[in-house]
Structure formats: C-alpha cells, structure tokens
Amino acid sequence: MKEFKLFTFLFCIILTQLSYAQVLLDADGSGGVDTYDLINSVFAPGYDAVEEPDCSHTPTFQHIDELFDATLGINVFRFYLHVATDTDRCNGSTDRQRNEIKTYDKSPDNLKGVEGETVIYKWKFKLDAGFQVSPNFTHIHQLKSVGGLYSSMPMYTLTCRKSTPDRIELRYAETNSQTTLIQTDLAPFKGEWVEATETIKYGTNSSPDAGTYSIELKRVSDQSILLTYTDNATKNWQIDAEFVRPKWGIYRSLNNAQDLRDEEVLFANFSVEESSTLNIEEINRHGIILYPNPTSDDLFIKNLDKIEFDNIAIHDITGKQVLKQEALGNSIIVTSKLKSGIYFINFNNNNLPTFTSKFVKN
Structure with missing residues (x-):
C-alpha cells in the first residue's frame, strides 16, 4: 500500500x-x-x-x-x-x-x-x-x-x-x-x-x-x-x-x-x-521528428540531441509506465510488445518530464 x-x-x-x-x-x-x-x-x-x-x-x-x-x-x-x-x-x-x-x-x-x-x-x-x-x-x-x-x-x-x-x-x-x-x-x-x-x-x-x-x-x-x-x-x-x-x-x-x-x-x-501533448507545429519547432504515427511496429525519433534529454518514458492511458530507455540523438522505440491504443511519450531531463507527445499503436 x-x-x-x-x-x-x-x-x-x-x-x-x-x-x-x-x-x-x-x-x-x-x-x-x-x-x-x-x-x-x-x-x-x-x-x-x-x-x-x-x-x-x-x-x-x-x-x-x-x-x-x-x-x-x-x-x-x-x-x-x-x-x-x-x-x-x-x-x-x-x-x-x-x-x-x-x-x-x-x-x-x-x-x-x-x-x-x-x-x-x-x-x-x-x-x-x-x-x-x-x-x-x-x-x-x-x-x-x-x-x-x-x-x-x-x-x-x-x-x-x-x-x-x-x-x-x-x-x-x-x-x-x-x-x-x-x-x-x-x-x-x-x-x-x-x-x-x-x-x-x-x-x-x-x-x-x-x-x-x-x-x-x-x-x-x-x-x-x-x-x-x-x-x-x-x-x-x-x-x-x-x-x-x-x-x-x-x-x-x-x-x-x-x-x-x-x-x-x-x-x-x-x-x-x-x-498538454505537443502538437505537430511544436515538435517541428524543436526540430524533433517522430514517425510513423500511428505505428504498427517501431517508432523512430530523430534530432533529440537538439534539446538536452536524459531518457524517454512511455506511459499508457492509465498512467502506467510501460517502457523507459536512454534518449539518444536518434532513437528507436520498439512497440511490438505494446497493445493497440494511445500512449504518451515523455522526454525527460534529470528524470523529470520536459515535455510530452503522443503516439498511437495500431
């Protein structure tokens, strides 16, 4: 408890x-x-x-x-x-x-x-x-x-x-x-x-x-x-x-x-x-590319090195963390084990969320 x-x-x-x-x-x-x-x-x-x-x-x-x-x-x-x-x-x-x-x-x-x-x-x-x-x-x-x-x-x-x-x-x-x-x-x-x-x-x-x-x-x-x-x-x-x-x-x-x-x-x-998920214009302004979205397999993230991030964490719609990994300049999120649905991706700095976006797993 x-x-x-x-x-x-x-x-x-x-x-x-x-x-x-x-x-x-x-x-x-x-x-x-x-x-x-x-x-x-x-x-x-x-x-x-x-x-x-x-x-x-x-x-x-x-x-x-x-x-x-x-x-x-x-x-x-x-x-x-x-x-x-x-x-x-x-x-x-x-x-x-x-x-x-x-x-x-x-x-x-x-x-x-x-x-x-x-x-x-x-x-x-x-x-x-x-x-x-x-x-x-x-x-x-x-x-x-x-x-x-x-x-x-x-x-x-x-x-x-x-x-x-x-x-x-x-x-x-x-x-x-x-x-x-x-x-x-x-x-x-x-x-x-x-x-x-x-x-x-x-x-x-x-x-x-x-x-x-x-x-x-x-x-x-x-x-x-x-x-x-x-x-x-x-x-x-x-x-x-x-x-x-x-x-x-x-x-x-x-x-x-x-x-x-x-x-x-x-x-x-x-x-x-x-x-307050990041919309497409805001993602583009930061230079971050997130694709494909929706995805059926892997999710690709480019240009993370333009902003300082420690790690990436994925939460489902209930708030449960289902995945966490180091944030690299170009990252691959393996989503094959995730169920179909909506997920929130947190870009963390010092383990605190800097901003968040959303993706859909088919």
Missing part, C-alpha cells in the same frame, strides 16, 4: 510537470444536499451541475447521496431513480427520466473539451446485481457537444439494453444518428466495480487533425478487461460546436417501464485530465 501511495504521489507530480489540467471529484461522505454542493463546487462552482428530479417527490427526495463502500474502502456516490414518481429533471416529461451530473457552459474551461485537445476521462461505477433494463436506452455516460448543428445528439454514449442476453453498448454519432461501435454481455458488469478510462482527441477525420478515441472498462476485483475499443482516426468534433462535456448518472426511457425497477448505480473517483 505504501508503494502504491508513493507511485500515486509521484505520478501526480509528473502530471503537474506535464501541465496536465486534472480535475478530481470524490465523495467525502457528507451526504444529502451537501452532496449536490460538493458536485457543484468541482464541476460548476456557484452554479448547478446536477440534473435531478427531486421535485417529483413529496416530501422532496435527494436523488444523489453518499455511502461508504467496503470493497473500494472509500466513500462513493449513489444515484437513484424511481420508476413511478421520477421525471426528466422535474420538467414534466413522462417518457423518460434522468439523474445525472455534468459539466456545461458555467463550468471552468479545463472541464470543456475543445477542438485539438486530448482529454482523459476516468471514473468507477457499479451496477447493482439485480440491475434491470428495458429494450430502450439506459444511459450511464455520455460525451455531448454544446452548440452547433448536432448538440441534441451525444457523440459517445455508454448505454445498457434488454436483449438476449442483456448488453452494454458503446454508441457513436458523427451527425444526428447513432451507430453501435461495440457491445458485450451485461452480466459480468452486475454487482462489480468497474474502472473506466476514456481518452479522446477532439478533432476532425482529416489528417493530421484526426480525432482519436479509446475506452477501456476493467473489472476492479481481478483487472479483467470487460470492454475495450479504439479508433485512431475518426471525427470527434461536430459542426459549429463550442465545446464537449461529459455526463454521468442514470438516464433512461420509460417507454417499457414494466421492464424497469427503482434503480441505483454507484459512481466513484471522477477525473477529467486535459493533456
């Missing part, structure tokens, strides 16, 4: 040195209306980042509270929805209901994804062992544009759906219609804490500004990967959008309410990290 805490501390220092803008939201055990205040203090200080149907109840019911979770050993957030009484944010809608937290236009800038930026979203969630879904949607996470032509349609959605067997789906929309990118059996998720890591570069699908996207859902108890998906060249920026925001919670259709029950989902350890 001491070693883990030391690694976490050192990694936080590394992120700071790399000019990562990281925002954390953790439950503190306060509960009740104080939970809303806690969420707002992080996601939208002075405003309201909670979309809840509290007014549906007499007396008013708090739809997000906190409890101590013995498995994780920390306080966590508990999101409730009731089939018979809850609406969509108290607006009277009867065909759907939601209880979500979000970032939005009142949030700090480092919680808004903008074009050309790479953002890493992390969180944990636990579906109840008896979790029920309908043939319609039960969303637990979305990335959604604000402004533009398609602001009503989330770009990426994690949703659960009744089927044979019940499934969890990752859905994507470039414009105003969604497609399913990947789906898998919902059963292994039930009653288990799952850690999510989602990395997105907000960009178009034209080189060199292609958007990239990856997500990994990993069971906490045994580190088994339950769902993984990567796209190294896609469109992650909708026309005339102002920014993109994340949402978490329960948002479900009531069109088949007979399939549903009063439901709860647990969430913990929300993290939003904006990566």
